[in-house]
Amino acid sequence: MPELPEVETIRRQLQRLIVGKKIREVKVSLPKMVKLPLNDFRKIIIGGTIKRVGRRAKILIIELSSTRALVKGGDKALSSSTGWSLLIHLKLSGRLIFRKKGEKLGPEDIKWNHLIYYFSDDSRLFHNDLRQFGYVKLVKSGELLDFFKKEKLGPEPLEKKFTLAEFSAILKKKPKAKIKQFLLDQQNLTGIGNIYSDEILFFSGVHPLKRVHELKPSEIKKVFEGIRKILPEAIRFGGSSVRDFLDALGREGGYVPNLKVYGREGEKCSRCKAIIKRIKIGSRSAHFCPKCQK
Ligand SMILES: [Zn+2]
Numbered sequence: 538m539p540e541l542p543e544v545e546t547i548r549r550q551l552q553r554l555i556v557g558k559k560i561r562e563v564k565v566s567l568p569k570m571v572k573l574p575l576n577d578f579r580k581i582i583i584g585g586t587i588k589r590v591g592r593r594a595k596i597l598i599i600e601l602s603s604t605r606a607l608v609k610g611g612d613k614a615l616s617s618s619t620g621w622s623l624l625i626h627l628k629l630s631g632r633l634i635f636r637k638k639g640e641k642l643g644p645e646d647i648k649w650n651h652l653i654y655y656f657s658d659d660s661r662l663f664h665n666d667l668r669q670f671g672y673v674k675l676v677k678s679g680e681l682l683d684f685f686k687k688e689k690l691g692p693e694p695l696e697k698k699f700t701l702a703e704f705s706a707i708l709k710k711k712p713k714a715k716i717k718q719f720l721l722d723q724q725n726l727t728g729i730g731n732i733y734s735d736e737i738l739f740f741s742g743v744h745p746l747k748r749v750h751e752l753k754p755s756e757i758k759k760v761f762e763g764i765r766k767i768l769p770e771a772i773r774f775g776g777s778s779v780r781d782f783l784d785a786l787g788r789e790g791g792y793v794p795n796l797k798v799y800g801r802e803g804e805k806c807s808r809c810k811a812i813i814k815r816i817k818i819g820s821r822s823a824h825f826c827p828k829c830q831k
Contacts, residue, residue: 539627541694541728542771543782543790544595547633549772550785551599551662552590554635558656559586560601567651570666572674581621581675582654588620593681594690594727597633599623600678622681624674625664630781631671634663643787667781691726694764699726701761708749708757716752716760717745717823728768732777735799735824737763744830745816745823770795798824 539547560582565571571578585601592598600622625633636642638659652664652673664673676684691707692699707725719725720734729737738745741759743752752760776782776790779800783789793800797807802815802824811828 538629538730539595539631539776539782540730540733541595541768542733542774542792543776543784544592544597544627544728545772546776546790547627547785548590548592548597551597551633551635554785555587555599555656555660555662556589557587558658558660560584560654561657562655564653564655565651567666567669570651570664570669570672572672578673578675582623585621591622593685593693594688594723595626595730597625597627598681599625620678621675622678624676624684626672627666628668628670628672630668631664631666632781632783632787633785634665634783634787635785636661636663689724691722691724694726694728695768701758704761704764705754705757708752712748712750714749715745715818716743716747716749717818717821719749720760721821726764729764731821732779732796732799733767733771736767736797738823738830739798739825740767742830745818745825747831798826800824 563579563582565575565578568575582601587599588602589600590597591600601620625631627633649665649667650663651666651669654662654664656662664671692703704726708719711719711725714722717734717738720729720737721731735745737760740763741756743756743760771777771792774790774792774795775784775788777792777796778789779793798813801813804813805811806813806826806829809826809828811826813824814827815822815824
């Protein structure tokens with residue numbers, strides 16, 4: 538599943554590629570991915586112009602300017618803040634791939650394409666999803682805060698206001714949780730999945746099965762530092778393509794060679810040469826070095 542670095546990579550690319558473009562048409566071939574009646578969906582987004590591409594947790598937020606649907610309502614006083622936002626969750630295997638006018642399509646633009654957005658300059662955005670768990674929703678931009686509040690999402694780990702003190706306070710609420718599972722739970726903090734939780738714990742020298750209440754203050758600090766080091770590093774490399782991930786230009790992310798434990802079961806630890814192990818924790822698995830992580 539794309540995690541924070543992968544979704545943020547796509548966000549930054551889309552911010553550069555599609556802001557200012559007007560949606561001329563949308564083709565939906567898998568209606569179940571759109572979480573509202575298709576007629577309403579089309580009415581709201583066709584004619585809309587992309588204002589901004591944001592992100593909350595692993596959800597992309599494509600903010601649209603007021604569209605025909607609002608103009609038809611006749612309320613001239615409606616400001617752009619009453620426009621709609623298109624929320625896109627890529628879930629396990631979703632991709633958003635942008636192609637300019639006349640640009641040749643790769644195989645990834647043709648297979649499993651469930652939604653295609655056509656812009657007025659004839660560029661296109663393809664939403665494809667092999668496993669079909671992803672979704673598209675529309676929320677009024679002015680109601681986004683309420684929407685995310687209802688989703689009960691934890692804080693954004695890369696925001697300045699997310700501090701070591703706040704991280705410690707959140708840990709205190711779940712003393713019995715295993716740290717690996719704690720990091721995966723989006724209600725604690727957002728954006729971290731299987732890949733980066735393994736890497737963060739390797740960086741901090743903390744065993745994935747360790748319970749939160751067993752962590753020393755120095756270990757909590759190290760985990761916090763790991764979050765703040767590894768996520769931005771992975772963004773700089775355009776994320777990790779471990780299974781299906783491709784960025785908005787259809788390219789693979791470059792972070793995989795930097796992964797120290799994830800996907801390296803049976804290989805030698807880069808730090809101490811012990812053999813990397815993989816264990817099951819609930820329905821997930823954790824990769825770790827039994828010597829470096831205590
Ligand atoms: Zn090691």
